[in-house]
Amino acid sequence: MILYMSCFVLFCIGLYGVMRKRNIIKIITGIIICEYAANLLFILIGYRMGGRAPILAHGTVIENMVDPLPQAVVLTTIVIGLATTIVLVTLAIRLYEKYGTFDITKIEELKG
Numbered sequence: 001m002i003l004y005m006s007c008f009v010l011f012c013i014g015l016y017g018v019m020r021k022r023n024i025i026k027i028i029t030g031i032i033i034c035e036y037a038a039n040l041l042f043i044l045i046g047y048r049m050g051g052r053a054p055i056l057a058h059g060t061v062i063e064n065m066v067d068p069l070p071q072a073v074v075l076t077t078i079v080i081g082l083a084t085t086i087v088l089v090t091l092a093i094r095l096y097e098k099y100g101t102f103d104i105t106k107i108e109e110l111k112g
Helices: 002-020 024-046 069-099
Strands: none
Touching: 002 024, 024 069
């Protein structure tokens, strides 16, 4: 139970960074923390105490197997999270080149 609460706390820390900070780099860091919290929650959902790896071997009976689906979902979300982070950092760099600041309150007249 405490691990699920730690996921919630980690997600709330990331959400605080996204909602309250005005620096683009800190906002990106908050988004990354939220992604890690969601990945940790998926891993915790698939975990079983004393569970075995889901490897099928000939002539063995598999009992108490760890669920492989959340592991596959986490691998996919890691790749998607990396792509999202690259796009966000690229956008932050372009905004810095144009406006000379990472502070979103000082960036004015955002035109396409």
